[in-house]
Amino acid sequence: MSPPEVPSFRNHILGRDREPRSGLYLDVVDPSRGTVLSRFPRSDARDVDEAVAAARGAFPAWASTPAPARGEVLFRAAELLKQRKDAIARVLSREMGKRLEEARGDVQEALDTAWYAGSEGRRLFGRTAPSELREKVGWTVRRPLGVVGVLTAWNFPVAVPSWKILPALVCGNTVVWKPAEEAPESGALFAQCLWDAGLPPGVLNVVHGYGEECGAALVAHPDVQALTFTGSTAVGRLLAESAGRALKRVSLELGGKNPVIAMPDADPELCVDGVLWGAFGTAGQRCTATSRLILVGDVGDRILPALVARARALRLGDPEDPTVEVGPLVSARQRERVHGYVQTGLREGAELLCGGVLPVTEPGFFYPPTVLDRVARGSTLAMEEVFGPVLAVLRVRDLDEAIAVANEVPYGLSSSIFTRDVNAAFRAVERIEAGITYVNAPTIGAEAHFPFGGVKCTGNGHREGGWAPYEFFTELKTVYVDYSGTLQRAQIDNRGDAER
Ligand code: NAD
Numbered sequence: 001m002s003p004p005e006v007p008s009f010r011n012h013i014l015g016r017d018r019e020p021r022s023g024l025y026l027d028v029v030d031p032s033r034g035t036v037l038s039r040f041p042r043s044d045a046r047d048v049d050e051a052v053a054a055a056r057g058a059f060p061a062w063a064s065t066p067a068p069a070r071g072e073v074l075f076r077a078a079e080l081l082k083q084r085k086d087a088i089a090r091v092l093s094r095e096m097g098k099r100l101e102e103a104r105g106d107v108q109e110a111l112d113t114a115w116y117a118g119s120e121g122r123r124l125f126g127r128t129a130p131s132e133l134r135e136k137v138g139w140t141v142r143r144p145l146g147v148v149g150v151l152t153a154w155n156f157p158v159a160v161p162s163w164k165i166l167p168a169l170v171c172g173n174t175v176v177w178k179p180a181e182e183a184p185e186s187g188a189l190f191a192q193c194l195w196d197a198g199l200p201p202g203v204l205n206v207v208h209g210y211g212e213e214c215g216a217a218l219v220a221h222p223d224v225q226a227l228t229f230t231g232s233t234a235v236g237r238l239l240a241e242s243a244g245r246a247l248k249r250v251s252l253e254l255g256g257k258n259p260v261i262a263m264p265d266a267d268p269e270l271c272v273d274g275v276l277w278g279a280f281g282t283a284g285q286r287c288t289a290t291s292r293l294i295l296v297g298d299v300g301d302r303i304l305p306a307l308v309a310r311a312r313a314l315r316l317g318d319p320e321d322p323t324v325e326v327g328p329l330v331s332a333r334q335r336e337r338v339h340g341y342v343q344t345g346l347r348e349g350a351e352l353l354c355g356g357v358l359p360v361t362e363p364g365f366f367y368p369p370t371v372l373d374r375v376a377r378g379s380t381l382a383m384e385e386v387f388g389p390v391l392a393v394l395r396v397r398d399l400d401e402a403i404a405v406a407n408e409v410p411y412g413l414s415s416s417i418f419t420r421d422v423n424a425a426f427r428a429v430e431r432i433e434a435g436i437t438y439v440n441a442p443t444i445g446a447e448a449h450f451p452f453g454g455v456k457c458t459g460n461g462h463r464e465g466g467w468a469p470y471e472f473f474t475e476l477k478t479v480y481v482d483y484s485g486t487l488q489r490a491q492i493d494n495r496g497d498a499e500r
Contacts, residue, residue, distance in 0.1 A: 048207055
């Protein structure tokens with residue numbers, strides 16, 4: 001039972017806060033203390049029906065609002081996000097355990113996205129091409145899709161939703177969003193910025209709850225034209241199947257198993273800095289986290305001792321404490337899962353260099369930065385996403401083998417190579433199967449104005465970030481105008497006398 005003083009939140013539908021129809025609430029737990037922080041609605045299909053109806057009702061007016069005016073709402077929301085950045089970051093850090101500095105980065109990414117998406121209101125470019133007939137012109141315009149269903153994970157509870165919601169809105173769609181049940185409050189504060197900025201009622205509706213009961217109802221709803229999802233590959237597959245049957249458009253951003261290749265000529269200090277940040281930043285709970293370190297030749301001798309010493313020294317603790325370097329995992333369940341992977345790795349022959357032990361003193365869900373060496377190709381730890389502070393080290397002979405290892409997982413999100421050899425860098429960029437490749441930088445650190453996403457089981461070909469999502473959130477309409485005053489038949493009347 002939750003203590004009575006725990007704040008309780010509502011859904012937000014058609015501009016008003018609403019109780020869930022079930023009357024039930026779920027507890028949100030502080031992962032660094034194990035205590036209940038807040039209560040959020042445990043919504044079901046009835047709440048989703050109301051939210052979709054509100055979004056459907058708001059669609060015609062929002063779709064016909066000039067796109068630059070839609071963009072201006074986003075600019076005003078950006079101002080509010082800026083003013084509230086610290087307050088939102090504190091809530092975010094507390095509810096999902098990310099260090100405060102990183103939590104500010106999460107909100108900053110939403111701010112950057114708001115500026116970009118707001119300005120897209122003055123672009124949303126169509127194209128024109130010459131007609132094959134005289135006195136005839138053709139061009140394309142972008143039209144919104146309708147109601148978009150948004151489903152997101154807890155690890156970037158503000159940034160990732162912003163990548164979806166802000167482009168969807170500026171394109172003229174209306175939205176129903178189900179935030180992750182583990183970290184819903186920071187998302188609610190983000191949405192509040194949009195409502196306070198003057199977004200009309202019904203244009204963005206938020207329903208909270210569990211994936212299987214609330215999320216699944218949103219996915220299945222016949223009045224939702226498109227779905228955009230960030231989460232696990234297993235749930236992504238369910239969504240794709242359901243959306244496929246209903247011929248809904250669906251964008252999936254799923255798991256990763258991201259490699260860093262360290263070449264023999266890598267700058268050892270830079271490489272250690274990059275791998276530490278990539279593997280243990282956000283306690284490894286990023287879809288782009290460095291999960292595999294592929295050591296080429298004898299480079300391990302120059303990298304591993306320092307890497308292990310520094311990993312061991314990283315300070316675990318309360319994410320709001322500025323001296324802390326690694327916060328907790330999001331839940332007890334996630335920590336069990338991570339520890340299970342480490343034990344499986346050891347059973348399969350890996351060698352533990354540091355970490356790998358459950359802390360016994362802290363009340364929260366902490367797990368120490370863990371490095372396992374000599375992880376076998378094809379073993380569980382080499383192939384599966386862990387989503388925690390666990391780095392699998394693999395050793396290879398040369399760049400060709402490193403790229404083969406990098407590519408032999410089912411995922412393809414981020415990747416990196418540390419080298420001073422320009423040829424090796426370009427070969428890696430060309431041959432690594434991933435949506436993102438960094439050279440001499442960690443696998444994490446995407447910027448809001450570049451496309452973001454992955455290949456293979458990381459997604460289904462769409463990209464978020466930068467200019468890419470505007471394709472997803474609009475339909476193209478092609479317009480022809482014939483001002484010749486006569487019937488002109490394409491492919492026939494322009495062939496000339498010679499062909500007649
Ligand atoms: P998850 O798939 O369990 O949940 C994600 C969201 O889907 C949550 O809102 C959840 O409530 C909802 N959901 C769960 N089951 C559902 C169902 N049957 N129908 C509809 N909705 C459902 O993922 P998670 O464990 O919360 O997040 C971690 C995963 O997210 C990792 O695999 C990580 O790599 C991935 N991720 C990917 C990216 C990316 O951009 N590629 C970014 C962040 C996280």
